[in-house]
Amino acid sequence: MKKTIPATTPEPYARDIARVLIEEEALQQRIAEMGAIISRDYEGKRPLFVGVLKGVLFFMADLLRAVHIPLEVDFMSISSYSPETRDHGMVRIIKDLETPLEGRHVIFVEDMIDTGLTLGYLLRLLAARNPASLEVAVLFDKPSRRILNIQPRYLGFRLPDLFVVGYGLDYHELYRNLPFIGVLKPNVFRSPP
Ligand code: IMP
Ligand code: MG
Numbered sequence: 001m002k003k004t005i006p007a008t009t010p011e012p013y014a015r016d017i018a019r020v021l022i023e024e025e026a027l028q029q030r031i032a033e034m035g036a037i038i039s040r041d042y043e044g045k046r047p048l049f050v051g052v053l054k055g056v057l058f059f060m061a062d063l064l065r066a067v068h069i070p071l072e073v074d075f076m077s078i079s080s081y082s083p084e085t086r087d088h089g090m091v092r093i094i095k096d097l098e099t100p101l102e103g104r105h106v107i108f109v110e111d112m113i114d115t116g117l118t119l120g121y122l123l124r125l126l127a128a129r130n131p132a133s134l135e136v137a138v139l140f141d142k143p144s145r146r147i148l149n150i151q152p153r154y155l156g157f158r159l160p161d162l163f164v165v166g167y168g169l170d171y172h173e174l175y176r177n178l179p180f181i182g183v184l185k186p187n188v189f190r191s192p193p
Contacts, residue, residue, distance in 0.1 A: 002019070006179075013174075017185070020181070020182050021164055021183055027179075028062065031066055038154060039069050042071075045105045046072065046105070047071050048072045050126065052110065056168060059167065060109050076097050077093070077094040078092060100129070101130065104131050108135070108137070110139070111168050112139065113138050114145050114146075115148065116148035116149070135153040136153055137152065140157050140164070141159065164183055165178065
């Protein structure tokens with residue numbers, strides 16, 4: 001059944017959206033399930049959730065509220081050096097974590113694994129800080145595009161090889177504030193905003 005674009009969608013966005021891939025309710029239901037599983041797995045461990053800005057913003061906010069045990073959260077901010085170095089998964093840290101990872105149970109939270117290069121680089125970096133454990137929670141996985149073999153411990157949805165926006169994910173910084181996951185019309189990619 002075709003999912004309808006919610007009436008609350010701003011008109012400039014609605015014009016650009018070809019279709020809704022995952023509705024808000026489905027996102028929230030799956031995140032609640034992930035939170036329940038993490039709560040059970042980390043009982044008594046006071047996990048530290050680590051996220052990379054900005055794409056993880058809404059997923060982190062909703063996931064944390066679905067985890068019903070004491071926890072801590074911290075963020076880092078990165079940028080890829082250039083299209084060339086991005087191929088090697090090299091990233092530059094713009095803002096590092098404030099929390100030492102030594103001895104902590106760390107859950108690395110990401111919006112999307114695509115090639116896995118970004119995640120692979122960051123996991124090596126965090127592992128070098130000697131956490132007691134290091135697991136990955138990812139909302140979306142595009143397995144068909146994987147270069148580095150990374151299996152997240154917690155996964156929300158598998159996606160086909162499509163560029164998606166909404167729920168924190170952007171195209172040229174727009175569409176992040178859509179509460180659902182949408183697919184853009186092809187003409188949007190031909191004329192960037
Ligand atoms: P990779 O795994 O190193 O290829 O990079 C994954 C990152 O690329 C994600 O964290 C997103 O920021 C971005 N990305 C990948 N696919 C999409 C998409 O469909 N929409 C928006 N951003 C995406
Ligand atoms: Mg990202």
